[in-house]
Amino acid sequence: MLLLLITGALVMLLVWDYGRRSLRLHFFERSKISGPVSIPILGNGLQALFFRPENYIQKFGDYFNKYGKTFRLWVLGECLVYTTDLKYFEAILSSGTLLKKAHLYRFLDDFLGDGILLSTGHKWTSRRKALAPAFHFKCLENFVEIMDRNSGIMVEKLKKVADGKTSVDLFKYVSLEALDVITETAMGIQVNAQSDPNCPYTKALKSVVYIESNRLASVSQRYDWLFPIAAPFVYRRLQRDIRLMQDFTDKVIRERRAILEQSKADGSYRPIIMGDEETGKKSKMALLDILLQATVDNKPLTNKDIREEVDVFIFAGDDTTTSGVSHALHVISRHPRVQKCIYEELVSVLGQDPDAPVTQAKLLELKYLDCVVKETMRLHPPVPILGRFLPKDLQVGDKVIPGNTSILLMPYYVYRDPEYFPDPLTFKPERWLNGKEASTVPFTYIPFSSGPKNCVGQKFANLQLKTLISKVIRHYELLPLGEDLKPTYTFILSSSSGNHVGLMPRKKVN
Structure with missing residues (x-):
């Protein structure tokens, strides 16, 4: 009897699995979209067991070589389509309705809530509008001062390893500097991560990013219902660290709101009006201050609303900047001619004094x-994958991607395609000289995404990248020491071998 029940349950499970997949398989067959052989229930789950952050890039590259510009995977009941086909890039990134992130972003829900990164519809539109003043040029000018001061701290920290012989992994230095910048510009407070990397907030953020990144490659931790069962200690640590960070941010918000209310009570309050000269003079405001004065539908944002946006700004700004700067410095160290050109330009524009502040x-x-930054982000894009969820069938030309599918756009491989970038694996900043684009084909170069949901902070990011890179190169000659890069995907592009360089102090000119 028991055997009969088990057999019946298995048959019903197989029928249910076939039913939920058959229509989508039909669309894939008609559209000539194939992928690795899958099995009932598990799909490609067994292959996924061997996916690791350090082999994602190679695995996906192998699949593109085998199945063409678009392929599909099944992981249990989850359907994923990966593509380098620019027709899909245009259809999805240009859409004003396909704004929901792919399911892989669900790992960030607990931490980021419904902030601008994950929200859609009216909430996303209104929040983006509320954030816009933070990236006005007057605010950015103040942010550059913060960037410059913290980059100065980093070059001081590097002195003890700058002997021209030691291989230095710059990733950890850049990561702490980026966190100092992003927390001060977001919340107006200094966590001093470079001086105290064991600060509870700093440790909690690094822990959350590490755990959520590992969940990408773990079948047992991939699903919210299974995660607490399969890894209870990791799950509890994640919840504890998220709570610690949110409590910290909530405390800062409450204190700043109290100051704002007091200024309204004593008559010293002045609303933010970008372009106003007086506002410009006192524009040493953090993102948090701007959000405290923002309204949506004539109502102020709640503390939870503000915390969501601050958390998004910190999460997105810390890791992407770290990836961009550490890859750039590594690549520059391997190209002495490029480094010489950068240094000569820095001296010409900023002068001989390496400590002179930038503006x-x-x-x-x-x-x-700027060309060097663009070429670095072509070969080593901080965000190598962009994901959207398709609630309904999407027809592009004569092909249909079925609804209830996550589609992953893979610009990393587009940037390395000789069809769009001649000699694609060679680092050539000159591709971008005189303001020209290295490729004139739309959507071939989108380091900050494209369309309605492009990165709102791209000007901020470019300034931070150039500030830190310029400061390091003004103080040190970069030498090609240490291991080469081994690309790793953990929401952003990193290197499992680190970002190693040697550092030789430059001689000061009197």
Whole structure:
């Protein structure tokens, strides 16, 4: 009897699995979209057991070589389509309705809530509008001062390893510097991560990012219902660290709101009006201050609303900047001619004194460095994968992607396609000289995404990248020491071998 029940249950499970997949398989067959052989119930779950952050890039590259520009995977009941086909890039990124992130972003729900990264519809539109003043040039000018000061701290920290012989993994230095910048610009407070990397907030953030990144490659931790069962200690640590960070941010918000209310009570309050000269003079405001004064539908944002946006800003800004800067410095160390050109431009624009502060205007004059940043983000894009969820069938040309599917756009491989970028694996900043684009084909270069949901902070990011890179190169000659890069995907592009360089102090000119 028991055997009969088990057999019946298995048959029903197989029928249910076939039913939920058959229609989508039909669309895939008609559209000539194939992928690795899957099995009932598990799909490609067994293959996924061997996916690791350090082999994602290679595995997906192998699949593209085998199945063409678009392929599909099944992981249990989850359907995923991966593509480098620019027709899909245009259809999805240009859409004003396909704004929901792919399911892989669900790992960030507990931490980021419904902030601008994950929200859609009216909430997303209104929040993006509320955030816009933070990226006005007057605010950015103040942010550059914060970036410059913290980059100065980093070059001081590097002195003890700058002997021209030691291989230094810059990732950990850049990560702490980026966190100092992003927390001060987001919340107006200094966590001093570079001086105290064991600060509870710093440790909690790094722990959360590490755990959530590992969940990407873990079948047992991938699903919210299974995660607490399969890894209870990791799950509890994640919840504890998220709670610690949120409590910290909530406390800062309450204190700043109290100051704002007091200013309204005593008559010293002045609303933010970007472009106003007086506002410009006192624009040493953090993102949090701007959100405290923002309204949506004539109502102020709640503390929870503000915390969501602050958390998104910190999460997105810390890791992407770390990836961009550490990859750039590594690549520059391997190209002495490029480094020489950068240094000559820095001296020409910023002068001989390596400690002279930079300004937004001066950073914008660094045209060759801008080319180096663009070429770095082509070969080593901080965000190598963009994901959207398709609630309904999507027809592009004569092909249909079925609804209830996550589609992953893979710009990493587009940037390395000789069809769009001649000699694609060679680092050539000159591709971008004189303001020209290295490829004139739309959607071939989208380091900050594209369309309605492009990165709202891209000007901020470019300024931070150029500030830190320029500061390091003004103080040190970068040498090609240490291991080469081994690309790893953990929401952002990193290297499992680190980002190693040697550092030789430059001689100061009197």
